[in-house]
Amino acid sequence: MDMKLKIPYEVSISCSNCKLINKCMPLGLSTFELSRIDSLVSQRIKIKRGNDLQRFSNSHQALYIIRTGYFKTVISTNDGRDQVLGFHMSGDSIGLAGEISNLYSCKVTALEDSTVCIVPFAKVEEVANSVNGLHSHIRHLYSLEINRENSVMLFLGSMNSEERVATFLLKLSASHEERGFSPLVLNLKMSRYDIASYLGLKHETVSRTLAKFIRSKLIYLKLRELKIINLVALNSLATDKQR
Amino acid sequence: MDMKLKIPYEVSISCSNCKLINKCMPLGLSTFELSRIDSLVSQRIKIKRGNDLQRFSNSHQALYIIRTGYFKTVISTNDGRDQVLGFHMSGDSIGLAGEISNLYSCKVTALEDSTVCIVPFAKVEEVANSVNGLHSHIRHLYSLEINRENSVMLFLGSMNSEERVATFLLKLSASHEERGFSPLVLNLKMSRYDIASYLGLKHETVSRTLAKFIRSKLIYLKLRELKIINLVALNSLATDKQR
């Protein structure tokens, strides 16, 4: 069924035999279109845990797509304020905001060893007339990002700490499930500090809230290893604003 | 120099003689390119204060650009949570997120009588090969929006109430200045409730913080009419995180 050949580890470096193709490219491409897609990715780079995806030349001239690994994006101001904007895993596009504003810089940091595909927009425009819907797909990627940010603003602007933490766990769970992993077993790649910043809380509050969830048997947690025990209850914590 | 002919009020309905062309379209277009741009806008619609920009057919098939007026975008969940995501005025593009997610709906409400230009993406793709940089300009618009949202997440996640209100006023001021108005005289189109939601505060807190600013002679405020008296101090409140 699923032939497992012994293949040198660099062979699968083309889009057409990448498992993620349905996530980062339009659905339902013909074989001809697939062959054109292969020329989109100018390079694939490896980034070690703790390092930043430093932008090559002009960042908003290219799309960065995570092939493997885990990242956080952080905005920092010159008065020393930091804010984690999001966490990203395989198939996600990052750096869509480009470098427009100089008021604050946006950093993309690997939380584990990762690989990233770089798709220059120039190539997109070259290839677009032979691949149907490529432009609209790029717009779709931007829309996804804006939607993601909207949902972050929602909890930052209107939720208490329990609701925020529950929402965070559910988001993680959903993105795991989306990628074919168990939605109930999460391996946290980020620190409590990262979570706290993302949720607009202090790390102590995150700790306490997680402890409360453990006590009420919603989750199991040992360091960075987390299991969701009561998904339903967690969900109603996040979405049933009582009163 | 600048001929002022008496023209029936609907004539200026083409992009090539719209004052906003430099804001919503790429810079430095040739006259030929300008003529192609004119065909981009499929229609211009009027929206009365208090009404929503209801999306036509499939929203993410078109770009909506504010010609005149003022809008707020609001996200609401089915458990009755509301969050103002932003305020928008002439030249801004709205609705870039499309309708991807059904978890929460995003509403765009006019805060005063407004007009909006609709640019279907299908037209963009038709015209793109005769207008240099049109695709990259669209991407630029998305980037602007993502950047804007990043800055909102920054204050929602990491600022206290004074910093938030000061930041809000400075943002308003900057967008006025950008459009050639005085950066010091602001006419608030939105209610205190809207401001509060946007800033992730309660309206009482917004009121009190504004009152504090009045007392310390940073601003003058009478209902919705606001004057910035000490821009420098306001700025250092927003950006100098002491300690």
Next chain:
DNA sequence: CGCACGGTTGACCTGTATCAAGCCGGGTGG
């Protein structure tokens, strides 16, 4: 003209931040 709603202000309360102490685990160097 009147009323409802937006806005302000005060008194009080609570959720989250702050400060502080201690624990644990993993990485480093001897």
Next chain:
DNA sequence: CCACCCGGCTTGATACAGGTCAACCGTGCG
């Protein structure tokens, strides 16, 4: 391989910013 140490994490005690509740005012809309 072990010991140490540092950074991530937890937990407790306390403080305070901002939320909540309530009363009142003004204004602009119907």
